Amino acid sequence: MSRINVTYRVHSDAADIEARAQAIAVEQSVEMPVAAIKSDYVLNEILGRVEDIADNGDGTYQVIIGLAVETTGFEAAQLMNMIFGNSSMHTAVTLLDAEFPKELSDTFGGPRHGIEGLRERCNGAGRAMTCSALKPQGLLVEGLADLTKQFALGGIDYIKDDHGLADQAYSPFAKRIPACAKAVREANTETGGNTHYIPSLTGDLDQLRDHVRIAKEEGLFTMMMPPMVVGLPSFHIIVRENPDCAFLAHPSMTGGGQIAPVFLFGKLFRMLGADAGIFVNHAGRFSFPKETCRALAGQCLADWPGIKACTPVPAGGMTLARVNEMLDFYGRDVMLLIGGDLLLTGDRLTEATREFADTVANYAA
Amino acid sequence: MSRINVTYRVHSDAADIEARAQAIAVEQSVEMPVAAIKSDYVLNEILGRVEDIADNGDGTYQVIIGLAVETTGFEAAQLMNMIFGNSSMHTAVTLLDAEFPKELSDTFGGPRHGIEGLRERCNGAGRAMTCSALKPQGLLVEGLADLTKQFALGGIDYIKDDHGLADQAYSPFAKRIPACAKAVREANTETGGNTHYIPSLTGDLDQLRDHVRIAKEEGLFTMMMPPMVVGLPSFHIIVRENPDCAFLAHPSMTGGGQIAPVFLFGKLFRMLGADAGIFVNHAGRFSFPKETCRALAGQCLADWPGIKACTPVPAGGMTLARVNEMLDFYGRDVMLLIGGDLLLTGDRLTEATREFADTVANYAA
Numbered sequence: 122m123s124r125i126n127v128t129y130r131v132h133s134d135a136a137d138i139e140a141r142a143q144a145i146a147v148e149q150s151v152e153m154p155v156a157a158i159k160s161d162y163v164l165n166e167i168l169g170r171v172e173d174i175a176d177n178g179d180g181t182y183q184v185i186i187g188l189a190v191e192t193t194g195f196e197a198a199q200l201m202n203m204i205f206g207n208s209s210m211h212t213a214v215t216l217l218d219a220e221f222p223k224e225l226s227d228t229f230g231g232p233r234h235g236i237e238g239l240r241e242r243c244n245g246a247g248r249a250m251t252c253s254a255l256k257p258q259g260l261l262v263e264g265l266a267d268l269t270k271q272f273a274l275g276g277i278d279y280i281k282d283d284h285g286l287a288d289q290a291y292s293p294f295a296k297r298i299p300a301c302a303k304a305v306r307e308a309n310t311e312t313g314g315n316t317h318y319i320p321s322l323t324g325d326l327d328q329l330r331d332h333v334r335i336a337k338e339e340g341l342f343t344m345m346m347p348p349m350v351v352g353l354p355s356f357h358i359i360v361r362e363n364p365d366c367a368f369l370a371h372p373s374m375t376g377g378g379q380i381a382p383v384f385l386f387g388k389l390f391r392m393l394g395a396d397a398g399i400f401v402n403h404a405g406r407f408s409f410p411k412e413t414c415r416a417l418a419g420q421c422l423a424d425w426p427g428i429k430a431c432t433p434v435p436a437g438g439m440t441l442a443r444v445n446e447m448l449d450f451y452g453r454d455v456m457l458l459i460g461g462d463l464l465l466t467g468d469r470l471t472e473a474t475r476e477f478a479d480t481v482a483n484y485a486a
Numbered sequence: 487m488s489r490i491n492v493t494y495r496v497h498s499d500a501a502d503i504e505a506r507a508q509a510i511a512v513e514q515s516v517e518m519p520v521a522a523i524k525s526d527y528v529l530n531e532i533l534g535r536v537e538d539i540a541d542n543g544d545g546t547y548q549v550i551i552g553l554a555v556e557t558t559g560f561e562a563a564q565l566m567n568m569i570f571g572n573s574s575m576h577t578a579v580t581l582l583d584a585e586f587p588k589e590l591s592d593t594f595g596g597p598r599h600g601i602e603g604l605r606e607r608c609n610g611a612g613r614a615m616t617c618s619a620l621k622p623q624g625l626l627v628e629g630l631a632d633l634t635k636q637f638a639l640g641g642i643d644y645i646k647d648d649h650g651l652a653d654q655a656y657s658p659f660a661k662r663i664p665a666c667a668k669a670v671r672e673a674n675t676e677t678g679g680n681t682h683y684i685p686s687l688t689g690d691l692d693q694l695r696d697h698v699r700i701a702k703e704e705g706l707f708t709m710m711m712p713p714m715v716v717g718l719p720s721f722h723i724i725v726r727e728n729p730d731c732a733f734l735a736h737p738s739m740t741g742g743g744q745i746a747p748v749f750l751f752g753k754l755f756r757m758l759g760a761d762a763g764i765f766v767n768h769a770g771r772f773s774f775p776k777e778t779c780r781a782l783a784g785q786c787l788a789d790w791p792g793i794k795a796c797t798p799v800p801a802g803g804m805t806l807a808r809v810n811e812m813l814d815f816y817g818r819d820v821m822l823l824i825g826g827d828l829l830l831t832g833d834r835l836t837e838a839t840r841e842f843a844d845t846v847a848n849y850a851a
Contacts, residue, residue, distance in 0.1 A: 194653045194654045197690070213773075372572075374566060377576060467522065
């Protein structure tokens, strides 16, 4: 039976680490005293196995546990239960990585479009892509549509809803999406451009489906969801049901590192179908180290048989002044997302957006 | 407009705390530079407000932010986005508590049955309740049904699936649930008892609905779900669609404390409809402090206008030897969950289960 090899970082004394590793193997599989298990099948095939323990030399250990892939039922919620569910309650345990066997990644299938698909949509072959965000929530539909048009007139590739834009009374989804889609169509007609509007989908699976339907009726086929908020199963089902749509994963509720972001974006969200992953860039409003960002982008793009590349989307307080530095850092396989800094330009929004798009288009590494 | 007053613990220098608090208020509401906001409505009604900052004297501060309740759209996923979504990525920020306005708690409605409803189901008026867990996964349906019968013959109140029992090839949900339900019916007929079997529901919303249907067809009306795994919206929708069912919340993926468990179980899961919350007891396999457990149980049971009490279910490596100590600690408003320690008794399982049930029934505080 294939195993998922899951890597945890465990704070432990040297004297305790073997017992702790064994305890994780039990917790993440049979979750009961092994002495009480009589079935050879359970003991040989289902019980988690300590595959490796390596001393990091800093009071922590990297522990690799082999978990039987059948325990996941090949379903997203149960996958999460198995790789981290109960152990998440141990403050001393971090989920660092997992090697998913091919039958599991084939089941979920990864991004349906990937970075090249997103490039194709915006005629962005061979270059980095640009994105901005509609904010703030609280603006009425007309205000948001007006902002959308100004962004689109600037020739940006993608305009996404702020993840705070859900289905609130002041800008209901069913009114906001048609209005913003129309604004982009009008701007594209005017400029001959190819800007895409990305609605943010939130809520339960019924609502997500309803929102997808509304978006598609407006000719929109790129959307955003926060997997940790709507739940991994809902995220994946929406991906699976809509192979004509590309999906950005939003990082809301991804937490402060108890699940390593490199794994979360580059492996888990990607396997479940994220065509792009928005994460917080170094030296912005959040505190991801530079090396985490580099590793995250690298993992999103890394070769993975049968699984397309997920577009890294560094964000979180990025500025126009940093565009060249970010392109130097990430290369062309990236989508740059700048929201607030563009909005700060006020009456110059379209002009500033054009400068952003041009800077990216003209960048020559 | 009503506000949700959210309390965060923030690691900060004294010099920075006001700016950090203001940054959280912005991040959890408009998520953009305030200087770029022109709308008075947004500035006055939607922008988060720093309501209080208190020095904990240990390098941390308690910061209270007032968030407009309308930003939640009165929906579970967006509620999570608003109270912690992006700030979850700050390692220095912990979500400690939130005061939900009545229009929000009325919308979600809390437990449909609560602790008294669970007592009524098992003729447990005036006493603590007992529960055990079916394990390990990997056993075939017949093996699980046999264990179920042995537990039920011992007169326990509830028998829950291990949360690892999902819809795996070795014990598919659609076969396991009828078999275990039948085992309990047979045992109840034999003993005249009133044991209830609690299936664990996992998966996406379609699967959850399918599983609920299968369970109800077997006459089962008490079920378990892991809210953080299936997603808060799915958890709540299943509660809402099935007012005849009581639901236990399982703690899988609740994490190592970045969201305070007292809040998560006593406020959030409870408001979304958890009739009982399984949490890890002190001095078991996990490291919750005693005082956290006491506070958690207290919050689950605390008066809340219009919202029923949620049953505290301390678990995680509990033993028969600790039953009296746990009853001394928690009182009668509790459901004691002992799994592995009962299973360790092997051929004495029914007898040991009977001792567990009798000890709880005969306990006189």
